[in-house]
Amino acid sequence: MRWLLNLLFWGGVVNLFYGFYHKSYIDYTQGEKWIGFSVLWLTFVYLPIFLVHRWKGKRLEDYTLTDENFAKMRDRNSKKPENQ
Secondary structure (H helix, E strand, O other), X not given: OHHHHHHHHHHHHHHHHHHHHHHHHOOHHHHHHHXXXXXXXXXXHHHHHHHHHHHOOOOHHHHOOOHHHXXXXXXXXXXXXXXX
């Protein structure tokens, strides 16, 4: 999965830079289309796949602010010594 994510990311980045090159030296409107496609690709295809891969096996409750997590933070802060 890591190789696939790397391939998708660098493919999108290369496509983006090609769009800038195409825009500057060949055809402005076609370059804009290449850049737009690259941004859409990285946003709507790569990013969700990356997020699913990174969040696999993690609990969302550990990262949300709930009353229970606030209580844990308060307990942790109250147990610290005064001089730290």
